[in-house]
Amino acid sequence: MKTTIHTLCALMIAATATAQSNAASDIFADYDHRENVTRISVSGNMFKMMGQSNEKDTDNEFSALADQITGLNVIVDSEDADALGTMARASKKLSASYEPMMSIRDKNDRMEMFISEKGGIAESLVIAAAHEQNFVIVSITGRIKMDDVSKMSSTVMNTVQGGKFHGEKVGRSDFKLFPNPVKRGEKCTLAIPDDMLGARLTIHDPSGKTVQNEFVNQIEKPLNLASMKPGIYVVHLQKDQTEVTKKLVIQ
Secondary structure (H helix, E strand, O other), X not given: OOOHHHHHHHHOOOOOOOHHXXXXXXXXXXXXXXXXXXXXXXXXXXXXXXHHHHHHOOOHHHHHHHOOEEEEEEEEEOOOOOHHHHHHHHHHHHHOOOEEEEEEEEOOEEEEEEEEEEOOEEEEEEEEEEEOXXXXXXXXXXXXXXXXXXXXXXXXXXXXXXOEEOOEEOOOOOOEEEOOOEOOOOOEEEEOOHHHOOOEEEEEOOOOOEEEEEEOOOOEEEEOOOOOOOEEEEEEEEEOOEEEEEEEEEO
């Protein structure tokens, strides 16, 4: 995760003053008077301008995403001697206001993504990451479709770490679910990098019950979702000290 600092700064988006955002706002406020930290803030209007510029360059995917964003706030602390401790405290505070969406723990690295959504629209996203003496937090708001949230989270993980599978750059300990969201009865595929072969896969339904538990021994594995009802499922992959958790939405 050595590229976490630069890639998250380039990718993520926004903080608000709503009740759901208070946890993130409190964390950002802790850095108001600290020196030697990097702060990045981008307004929604700037994203709209960037989207309009990219329309001329036929980057329709970015333009569509930019229209859904209201702003960006980022804090980067590259001199945090207790980065993992800072991460743990931030995670505890964010968990009280947001729903955990994705989590990666790889030896001494940690990354988590939180979401606040209503009716399939994400109103706020927060990503926090720690590596060695580096701590990064990014707060994102807007009205973002869940399909685009899924693409965004994949992009973050793909650029934070190295490795390749399915023709895309992905994290060495990451995995991908596609499509996600998926309609009930349709095929969904789990794709993993080579060094996650042999990992244990568990899927938990919305009530927390384990509905699938097996080892993954192929790069791309079709998931059997036929008996799963619509809802948000937790997909967990673990191998040795590496654990990755993501949400799978069945519609």
